[in-house]
Amino acid sequence: MILEVKNITKNFGGVTAINNTSFSIESKQIYGLIGPNGAGKTTLFNIITGNYKPTSGDVFLTGTKITNKKNYKIVQDGIARTFQNIRLFSSMSVEENILIGFDSKAKYTYLESMFRLPRFFSHEKQIKQKAHEIMEFLDILQYKKELATSLSYGSQRKVEIARALATQPKLLLLDEPAAGMNPNETHELAQLLFKIRDHYNLTILLIEHDMKFVNHICDKVMVLDYGKTIFEGKIEDAVNDEEVIKAYLGDFKHA
């Protein structure tokens, strides 16, 4: 098990955003998190990445409890994420954006950078080399020196994924990666995610509304509705599940 979420509950004042949810993801799986708007999917992401503290319950990464850790420490432990609305560093080039991901991998001190001591040069060279590899792998090398926010939407997505990959994660969390993409781009993204998983030995957890895309790439899905798990299993079975149909289309049998 790479990730285990156990009995997570999250209250915002009187609203229960997540209600006693548990699930686990096996290594190298692509796991989909689906559900209607406001079901609590992004809240669950924020709990896993340490941005929110759960009201109760625990999160385990490869057996170690990470529930109350700071979010930047969880990144160093091996969970990286992208955002629903792309959040690249707007004043920086594509390369610099990706280099930020390598922050904890470049091991030189503040004074070493101030006085330009040898270790600065060797470590900078190393992470630039690694950033180069990632950019080559994701086919964004030609944009290296461009301002990240000047790229097309699809390429910005790729940069954001590249930045997340730079932290060398075990688990990659993608929040609606296919949002705003046409069918062609969505297809390309699916191929890319398979490629990333195999090349970097990653496990992927994603939120998505595009069911065709989810059906194509997810090994397993979980359906959330009003913070409750209403289904977990294969997507083929989900579309026939009564609870899931009720959540998406309403209870038309008793109407």
Place this chain on the structure above:
Amino acid sequence: MFPLSKTNLLKLFLILSIVLFLFVAQNNFNDYTIRILNNIAIFIILAASYNLINGVTGQFSLEPNGFVAIGAYVTALALLSEDMKWELFQLEDPHPWILALHLDLIPALFFSGLAATIVAVFLATPVFRVRGDYLAIVTLGFGFIIKVIAINNPEFTNGSIGLNEIPTVINLYWTGGLAILTVIFMLNVIYSKYGRAMKAVRDDEDAASAIGINTFKIKTLAFGTSAFFEGVGGGLLAILLTTISPDLFTFFLTFQLLIIIVLGGLGSMTGAVIGSVIVVGGMEWLRFLDGPLFLFGMDFGSHPGLRMVVFSVLLIIIMLFAREGIMGKRELFTLFKRKGKK
């Protein structure tokens, strides 16, 4: 290790020409000009370090007058001899610690910076709990506190009388050299992983921490570094002026530095240098406007205060045509870099 690229050659050329200029200036210019150049150099140190926290890290703070005051007092007290202190302290007898404090110029400046840094690190915890406008207000309060402390502890600072007859031991090589060093150190930080993290905090603090950056640590580093060089700059200022008092370190000093870095370009170190030259040098150069004016053979009479009017108009014009300041976020040596080059 230092490839002779176009950018590096340009940097080397810039540094060498400034050194040459300092040499020529020190030997040929009159005392008045040298004094202004000294002033510009000190403001370059202050503005460049202020730019690190305000421009590069994007934390809009208004505290430099506090750090400059700390640096100025530490240097002044370290350089004054014991006899001088007995003579100067009229409100109360100097505290034994103050009497025991005696250092040479270099250690005095170093400890001035260190004292400011220590204060900054302690200040970071409460201050960085807030962001944006609230941070500005909290840091503004700190500047006032330092001034009140300086006034109300006459056994340490000689109260509102201040300190004078501080031995002046500097020339242009000192101030100019330290200004060059400060700018180089700042640029070295900016073009490293720490600088990238600072810029990431400025662009999107939440995204930065979601990508593994300890944003509090980064902000404290920037704040501490900025405080160190503001302390050193404060020390130099005390030596240059030979007399300091709490009134010297009001919000107006911070305000002046803010104008410099906004004018030069928030986040650009060479911009801070250009801003210092324009603001400090320009204010002096426009001084003739305050006296009786004879232009084109006509007598315009004397209008004290005209200098500030003209200067303000100049600032408005510059800001209208260069929205992000003169340099924006660029540096002088990256201006000619081709975009999209691999």
